Amino acid sequence: MLIFSVFKTLTDQTVIVELKNDLLITGVLKSVDQFLNIRLDNIQISDEVRHPHMIAVKNCFIRGSVVRYVQIPADAVDTQLLEDATRRGSRFCYKRCPKFPD
Amino acid sequence: MDTSSAGIQEPFDLIRLSLNERVFVKLRGDRELTGVLHAYDGHMNLIMSAVEETIMVVEPVEGAPHSQGSVNYVKRKMEMLFVRGDGVILVSPPSRT
Amino acid sequence: MSSLQGYVDRERLMETLYVILSPVLYIDRVLVILQDGRVIVGTLAGYDQKSNVVLSDSKERVYSTDEPVEEIPLGLYLVKGDQIVLIGEIDSEKDASTDLSDVRAEPLPAIRY
Amino acid sequence: MDDDSTPPPPANDAPAPPPPALNSGSPTDFLKGVVGKRVVVRLTSGVDYRGVLSCLDGYMNIALEQTEEHVNGRVINRYGDAFIRGNNVLYISAAEAI
Amino acid sequence: MLPLSLLNAAQNKPMLVELKNGETFNGHLVNCDNFMNITLREVYQTNPDGDRFWKLKECYIRGSTIKYLRIPDSLLDSVKDEQTRAREAGRSARGSHVSGAGNRGRGGPAHRARGGQTRGGPTRGRGRGRGA
Numbered sequence: 282m283l284i285f286s287v288f289k290t291l292t293d294q295t296v297i298v299e300l301k302n303d304l305l306i307t308g309v310l311k312s313v314d315q316f317l318n319i320r321l322d323n324i325q326i327s328d329e330v331r332h333p334h335m336i337a338v339k340n341c342f343i344r345g346s347v348v349r350y351v352q353i354p355a356d357a358v359d360t361q362l363l364e365d366a367t368r369r370g371s372r373f374c375y376k377r378c379p380k381f382p383d
Numbered sequence: 384m385d386t387s388s389a390g391i392q393e394p395f396d397l398i399r400l401s402l403n404e405r406v407f408v409k410l411r412g413d414r415e416l417t418g419v420l421h422a423y424d425g426h427m428n429l430i431m432s433a434v435e436e437t438i439m440v441v442e443p444v445e446g447a448p449h450s451q452g453s454v455n456y457v458k459r460k461m462e463m464l465f466v467r468g469d470g471v472i473l474v475s476p477p478s479r480t
Numbered sequence: 481m482s483s484l485q486g487y488v489d490r491e492r493l494m495e496t497l498y499v500i501l502s503p504v505l506y507i508d509r510v511l512v513i514l515q516d517g518r519v520i521v522g523t524l525a526g527y528d529q530k531s532n533v534v535l536s537d538s539k540e541r542v543y544s545t546d547e548p549v550e551e552i553p554l555g556l557y558l559v560k561g562d563q564i565v566l567i568g569e570i571d572s573e574k575d576a577s578t579d580l581s582d583v584r585a586e587p588l589p590a591i592r593y
Numbered sequence: 594m595d596d597d598s599t600p601p602p603p604a605n606d607a608p609a610p611p612p613p614a615l616n617s618g619s620p621t622d623f624l625k626g627v628v629g630k631r632v633v634v635r636l637t638s639g640v641d642y643r644g645v646l647s648c649l650d651g652y653m654n655i656a657l658e659q660t661e662e663h664v665n666g667r668v669i670n671r672y673g674d675a676f677i678r679g680n681n682v683l684y685i686s687a688a689e690a691i
Numbered sequence: 692m693l694p695l696s697l698l699n700a701a702q703n704k705p706m707l708v709e710l711k712n713g714e715t716f717n718g719h720l721v722n723c724d725n726f727m728n729i730t731l732r733e734v735y736q737t738n739p740d741g742d743r744f745w746k747l748k749e750c751y752i753r754g755s756t757i758k759y760l761r762i763p764d765s766l767l768d769s770v771k772d773e774q775t776r777a778r779e780a781g782r783s784a785r786g787s788h789v790s791g792a793g794n795r796g797r798g799g800p801a802h803r804a805r806g807g808q809t810r811g812g813p814t815r816g817r818g819r820g821r822g823a
Contacts (some may be wrong), residue, residue, distance in 0.1 A: 337575035338568030475672035526692035
């Protein structure tokens with residue numbers, strides 16, 4: 282949930298999404314869901330000469346499972362806040378991921 | 384400092400103790416990252432800053448089998464990065480000794 | 481009650497018109513990229529929570545470096561959600577203005593986990 | 594089309610099996626036995642990680658200490674501590690007597 | 692329109708199924724469920740390279756291995772017509788406080804589909820997400 286909330290604070294920011302087929306797509310993050318599926322507007326494929334396949338596409342939906350990285354603007358993120366939320370969240374994670382039976 | 388005294392009951396404790404530290408991440412696809420860890424979740428999705436990515440690329444040499452191809456490393460720097468957890472193999476905090 | 485009924489009829493009329501006209505006017509054409517690298521263009525006729533997708537009047541675009549892009553008509557397609565990489569809304573003017581016959585490119589690489 | 598006709602539960606009035614001996618028995622007993630010991634963790638990619646098993650969780654995520662990364666039998670990396678994500682793990686084997 | 696409604700309506704229709712490993716199956720749909728597990732009859736199976744064929748009387752394919760299905764074009768229009776007719780019937784019947792022609796039994800399509808033969812017409816999903 283934590284990472285999902287981070288992405289929600291990044292809507293309308295410009296991000297670069299790198300897919301597991303090595304496509305790099307730059308665009309404005311319009312929405313994200315719990316599976317981290319992403320909707321981008323005004324997209325721009327890097328190296329459009331090599332990848333002309335999507336010249337006619339302006340807005341797109343990207344499935345979360347095929348994403349490798351998302352490069353986000355550094356100034357859009359408060360790292361201290363992230364760390365505190367993660368530390369608090371990690372107690373939540375104890376409940377979520379199954380314990381090894383001791 | 385031996386980790387068991389540092390209160391490692393769960394593997395994720397190792398990651399929690401690495402928050403705001405520079406960590407090494409090994410990813411599928413012969414990729415490695417080093418960067419400062421700011422957030423993670425149960426899927427090992429990560430948010431890191433000041434990241435350097437190293438990709439090991441094996442260029443096939445004529446006649447030589449794939450394993451003997453010439454290896455070179457492609458490096459890339461990224462300021463703030465989300466890494467999807469399903470690609471993560473290993474995370475190593477800075478050595479504590 | 482009648483104004484509500486009138487509204488409902490207009491709503492239903494618009495929906496039927498949209499359903500009939502969209503394949504003809506190429507509205508709502510989408511471009512779908514699959515995990516094996518395939519590129520399919522079609523009218524988005526339906527989808528669900530798992531992003532399974534129904535594409536009507538679909539055509540597969542096959543790219544090559546030495547021949548023009550080949551468009552293979554495929555008709556009605558039901559694509560499984562976990563096979564989809566990306567669904568792009570096609571800007572029909574931009575698509576019409578790009579001449580596929582002089583496009584040369586490698587096919588898209590498959591997804592590597 | 595009524596789907597309440599689940600098969601009747603198997604008769605389980607057989608005597609309960611004898612309590613498992615310490616180190617034979619379920620995989621869980623083995624894993625409990627190797628915590629704190631040197632182990633070899635082989636990943637589905639074929640890479641081996643040798644180190645002291647600090648702890649693991651229900652997803653088979655593993656925390657190792659003094660870790661050596663072995664590829665084709667050669668040590669190519671060392672890590673003070675290492676978190677290994679469970680989905681990559683093929684097996685865990687004891688590298689010293691339990 | 693829900694992909695599963697289209698698939699349900701395609702019973703006894705010819706279709707092509709390609710699996711994630713590239714194998715293709717041409718046959719008529721016998722039955723399907725909400726996980727997209729399907730059974731086909733009079734099936735021509737082709738291996739990924741397309742150089743070997745097998746003929747099968749009937750086969751069961753797990754939904755999780757399916758890449759896509761190609762269905763006769765005509766089916767889309769017939770399903771849309773059926774849905775509009777069902778909506779019509781629903782609206783005209785609503786005056787007499789009887790819920791529409793769709794399924795009224797206990798539980799949504801997922802509940803009924805398990806192991807049971809779903810009715811030929813499209814199962815009208817009654818709530819969001821009940822189908823999964």
